[in-house]
Amino acid sequence: MSFSSLGLSAGILSAVEAQGYSEPTPIQAAAIPAVLAGKDVMATAQTGTGKTAAFTLPMLHNLGGPSGSAPRVLVLTPTRELAGQVVESVGTYGKQAKVRTTAVYGGMPIGKQIGALKRGVDVLVATPGRLMDHMERGTVDLSKVETVVLDEADRMLDMGFIQPIEKILRAVPSQRQTLLFSATFSKAIRKLAERFLSDPERIEMARPNAAAEGVTQSAYLVDGNRKRDLLTHLIDSEDWGQVLVFTRTKRGADKLAEHLEREGVRSTAIHGDKTQGARTKALSSFKRNQVQALVATDVAARGLDIDSLPHVVNFELPDNAEDYVHRIGRTGRGGAEGNAVSLVCADERRQLNAIERVVECRIPASVAEGFEPTAKASSGPRRNGPNNGRQGRGNGQGRGGQDRRRA
CATH class of the missing domain: 3.40.50.300 (P-loop containing nucleotide triphosphate hydrolases)
Known part of the structure; x- marks a missing residue:
């Protein structure tokens, strides 16, 4: 047609x-x-x-x-x-x-x-x-x-x-x-x-709450206080040239962007407390690859249209499982392939389970070498959800070649 x-x-x-x-x-x-x-x-x-x-x-x-x-x-x-x-x-x-x-x-x-x-x-x-x-x-x-x-x-x-x-x-x-x-x-x-x-x-056109076909979903299990370091490690070791990172709070977005900057990752934050001029400038810098990491809250990122965005990271999982679908929908647009990674601490295991029920697939969870979690989930062992074969294409090896052991 x-x-x-x-x-x-x-x-x-x-x-x-x-x-x-x-x-x-x-x-x-x-x-x-x-x-x-x-x-x-x-x-x-x-x-x-x-x-x-x-x-x-x-x-x-x-x-x-x-x-x-x-x-x-x-x-x-x-x-x-x-x-x-x-x-x-x-x-x-x-x-x-x-x-x-x-x-x-x-x-x-x-x-x-x-x-x-x-x-x-x-x-x-x-x-x-x-x-x-x-x-x-x-x-x-x-x-x-x-x-x-x-x-x-x-x-x-x-x-x-x-x-x-x-x-x-x-x-x-x-x-x-x-x-x-x-x-x-x-x-x-x-x-x-x-x-x-x-x-x-x-x-x-699609079953409710489905993620885009071209989006590979995966998760890393990590202690909450090691998330910043793991994110920096992933950006560096897997050579992520452009990444959109989601946090739950405005203050958290600012703090994370400042941390990434200190670690040599060109970063900026976008959220509701920023002026419209600052938000427009941040988005423009990201689209032009002048900024490597754009750290955003859910409200600020809603409606962002970024061509060929390869990576989305859930630094913190959203409270509403449906928000996860919107977040990862920033990548894999227009039939392109994308990569959605979630950093999950012990207290977020239940949220990950809820997300798996919404998207109706199991999201492979791995551990990055050197970032093994020590805290235990208060909700008990994770439920193994169904896998429809369309997401979670990981084979146990990260793009940077580091060992990724199944949790």
């Missing part, structure tokens, strides 16, 4: 071709015709499979071009980084149509956003909290909205945005097209769809 067979306009097809794409991904092939037909859509797919273009391309086709001053399309995203990604996509594919787009999110001067809204916008991309600020100030007009996109809807619910989302959806016209895209599928997502979507076409 080619993009030209999906019914998109010549201008959009030209923009797609200019980006070097000729064939749609499965989610794009399934979603684009449904969106073009004006249907509500509820779509789930693995992270990194092209969900943004799956709604951006048909949305721009239906929009046609600039008209009026109030937005006709509203895209809600959980984070400013993801909002920026959507704006970039609209700019790339809607350039010929001269579609006006702007993003409103926290961390940026609200006055500039008010000015942009007054000048007129066709596609408004917003985080729920900042959009609510504009609604309360009366600086945004949602009365002309024809299409609402809930992007990364599961994350917005996880972040506690359910009430703002409900208020926003009640504020836009009831006669509208609503598109819900999510990397995971939960009971809360189904309830949201039942309330605000009208007879949606359900598109599910």
